[in-house]
Amino acid sequence: GYLFAFPANKIWDLFFIEDRLLVSFFRANILQLIGVSLLFVILLYRFTRNDKTLGRIALAIAITISILSPFVSQVNWFKYLPEFIAAYLSFEHGSFFPVFPYTAFMFYGVYLGTILKKLDAEGRTKFIMKWFTLAGIVLFLTGYGIRELLLSQEIYIPTRVNPGAIIYQIGWVLFGMGFWAFIYSKTTKFSFYYAMFGKRALMVYVLHLVVLYGTSWFPSVGNIFYRQLSLEWTLFFVVVIELVTFSMVYLYEYLINKSEKFNKYHKQVVVGLVLYFLLVGNLWLW
Structure with a gap:
């Protein structure tokens, strides 16, 4: 971070x-x-x-x-x-x-x-679809009501720390989990990919940041064309960034399972690159 x-x-x-x-x-x-x-x-x-x-x-x-x-x-x-x-x-x-x-x-x-x-895997999916969806709706409506009530009081409470806002965010997340559990139940033939990308969710997030914004040492689309792209180009880069990010994660997973050398040395390579940038920096910026 x-x-x-x-x-x-x-x-x-x-x-x-x-x-x-x-x-x-x-x-x-x-x-x-x-x-x-x-x-x-x-x-x-x-x-x-x-x-x-x-x-x-x-x-x-x-x-x-x-x-x-x-x-x-x-x-x-x-x-x-x-x-x-x-x-x-x-x-x-x-x-x-x-x-x-x-x-x-x-x-x-x-x-x-x-x-x-x-719960077992099947029971877990059913539980999430039923109870998370229901709880999500209840918490969202309850939290929204509490948020509006507190906002109407004389004491100012910022929205981000408003207890009602916290509750309705939890409700929204639970409802979303219930919805995606339903989608999963109808598309189990893709369960391998769900499991793989779910397991690497943090990697997906970090890689998409690198692909979108670059790092402190090299730029990418997000800062090169900051607020300059039309809607069409924005949508184009959204698709490209998603494809590149998920392809990189898929390639990583493939190499981890298929290449003994990659499995053994990939962490050292990443650490080495980070140390290089921290100690030497980007030579173009010298």
């Missing part, structure tokens, strides 16, 4: 850049949030004895984060904490995904995962 916002050509240049660039570098976005939230989940997993306890504590943590989020958002954390920590607690300096409220969604997911784990 931080590499996508790296503000210098080489790591040594960090000592000479303006403070405003460090502010944007330390913003908490989705990849940083995923990393931090997973660390919390791993810690919770280490200290719980069984799935039942894990689920209950995860739900309690998720609800607590959701309730506290409006209050946490009112504190000027940058006054009391270093930039790189405060960015995980506040939207103030441009973070899109601080811990409050978004880590709550990770823990809601852990709770739901402990429920689904008890």
